[in-house]
Amino acid sequence: MQTTTPRTAVTAALAAVVVAAAAFGCGTGTAHATTYPGPQGPRDVHGAIEQEWLHLRADPGAFQPGAPLTDELRTPIKTGAFNHFERASIYWSPTTGAHEVHGDFRTWWASLGWENSYLGFPLTGELPAVGGVYQRFQGGQAYWSAETGAHAVHGDFFSYYASQGWERSWLGYPLTEEYPVAEEGGLSGEVAQDFQGGTLLWSPSTGVISPPLRVDLSVSPDVRAGEAVVSQFTVTNTGRETISGAVLDAVALASGEGDLRGFDDYPPECDYAGLSHRYCQLGVLGAGQQRTFRMVTSTTAADAGLVLSVLGSVEERGDDEHTFLSNHVNRGVALH
Known part of the structure; x- marks a missing residue:
């Protein structure tokens, strides 16, 4: 900071x-x-x-x-x-x-x-956090990282964020303040806040609603410069409904000699699209179910990185299918 x-x-x-x-x-x-x-x-x-x-x-x-x-x-x-x-x-x-x-x-x-x-x-001065800093105030907690800047978490979002493990959790750092959710014709009465790991939604009737799809990413800790990096990510359906049609988009960000080598042990549902994108149809995920993938990436580029997104989720109820709000999960992770 x-x-x-x-x-x-x-x-x-x-x-x-x-x-x-x-x-x-x-x-x-x-x-x-x-x-x-x-x-x-x-x-x-x-x-x-x-x-x-x-x-x-x-x-x-x-x-x-x-x-x-x-x-x-x-x-x-x-x-x-x-x-x-x-x-x-x-x-x-x-x-x-x-x-x-x-x-x-x-x-x-x-x-x-x-x-x-x-x-x-x-309530405090600036304190160290994992990958950044934070500061406590009477009405909430402010967080800062070089990637996200300064944002605060308070109210019910604050309580939920604490229950998940703060910035150490799958949520990461906040990307925005709270903002009202707009519907066609006006505001819905709901409030949202974006984090690195996804968007939390608050409803007057339900309280905090977490994203139905969650991505947890881990990078091999023993990689040395010039060697391939194995990144493992797990997609979990944290909701109560079966989800199908979700697409995982893994993007390797690199320059120079850095490149995306592809997925290791990836299922047939993964389709190659472009030089640095790999799309995976996650298939049907029941409540509480998860799927794990691995990807191999070069570390020869100084700014090599990885961004994951979960897009276009579809909720199934019996014979009926309807699309709900897409859950965008973006996690930037240094691979060197």
């Missing part, structure tokens, strides 16, 4: 804030101002915010917020206070304590409305 350089627009906006130094009783732990030099003159940093700032400055392994840009300021609506610094902001409230927010998290949180958004005040 770009933890040391917030976006220029946010930095400029924060640097433009000029407030007369004034002590006020906001509950941060001291009634007198402590001034520190900043790029625009001395600034008041005190109480719990000062303690957090000094703690970060004293830890060589911690993120360094830089010099203060503002005095300590009251949050305009909710009870709390904050200071903006060169590379971060530290926010405090009586129930959360003082925590810093920086980089893409700060830029994104600011775009939502800071502490007045549904996320509220931060």
Whole structure:
């Protein structure tokens, strides 16, 4: 994550804030101002915010917020206070304590409305995750990876995401915020959120609905440069209905000498289409059933990768068939 350089627009906006130094009783732990030099003159940093700032400055392994840009300021609506610094902001409230927010998290949180958004005040600083970082807020959890950027998970989606194992699960990182689902003629009342592993749907009557088809991908851990990579992926019907007609599209992304060598132990339903695509008719998958495939890919290209998609699912009920919303599952995995 770009933890040391917030976006220029946010930095400029924060640097433009000029407030007369004034002590006020906001509950941060001291009634007198402590001034520190900043790029625009001395600034008041005190109480719990000062303690957090000094703690970060004293830890060589911690993120360094830089010099203060503002005095300590009251949050305009909710009870709390904050200071903006060169590379971060530290926010405090009586129930959360003082925590810093920086980089893409700060830029994104600011775009939502800071502490007045549904996320509220931060509960932690930035924490390490598998392949990225996350940060806890009162109203949810924000996640960031280089591939997906910063997005939050909250409410029922938050509870479901936690039950699956967070970013370590088949869902991976969130790709979007929640968004309303539109039907012909208007909104349906349902809400969706896209993740790397698929799209979750929320309905007022059913709660969170996970994709009926799930793809789990594993890559051989002992592959060395220049050797073939064996990628194994399993498609599981996690729904309650039998599914037929689903198509798995495996795409090897490579340049230079990298190439898709093809499937190993693949069934006759897999049809070759194009230089780097392999389509597999998954056939009929009953509730809870799964099929496993293996693919061999070259690792000679530095940017070799794999993307999987499950497309065009059809649900069967007796003699009737009807198409439901296609379940797109996209997983990018480095193969080197």
